[in-house]
Amino acid sequence: SYVLTQPPSVSVAPGQTARITCGRYNIGGISVHWYQQKPGQAPVLVVYDDSDRPSGIPERFSGSNSGNTATLTISRVEAGDEADYYCQVWDTSSDLLWVFGGGTKLTVL
């Protein structure tokens, strides 16, 4: 089981908005980072510190974090956004310290 809870899959039609959640008690009190991973490739950081984007990441990718849920939002979804998405936190209450969620497979219909 994972300390961070993500839905196994999310499906969305092109042009629509995808929302991927990451759940943990009081996750709103710590910073959350999000990664995109396409098959056979290394992960790519798409959002850090809840809502900041690294350079080169489209504005369509945004994040929020409050209470027990952090959310990665992908607006105007494109076929190329189909990938696995992982949330990650630095959790001093966990033996793992750096914790990843179980991942969510985003399918573009």
Place this chain on the structure above:
Amino acid sequence: EVQLVESGGGLVKPGGSLRLSCAASGFTFSSYSMNWVRQAPGKGLEWVSSISHTTTSYIYYAASVRGRFTISRDNARNSLYLQMSSLRAEDTAVYFCARFLRTYSDGMDVWGQGTTVTVSS
């Protein structure tokens, strides 16, 4: 170009050892804390170990590898290492090296392409 390139993976028998390397280029390696993250076949990402930019600050391990794996770095050679011993079947994975964006509470903004470790008799 900022780049991390892993090497050293391969097939090893249970109980064996392997040393992974990660060569950094395109940035000031000595200024960044680094990580090893692994991914078992068909599974998610799992943090393995982290080391501060100066080895005297911190070194941490996941419980699953503590006592068996040793992380180290050579800032003069722009290289990160992971010495793995007493390997088990469950250590089979792609191993990525990754750079912290700024500090240990940050995300990891640069990743290598990964090197595959297979533990099997």
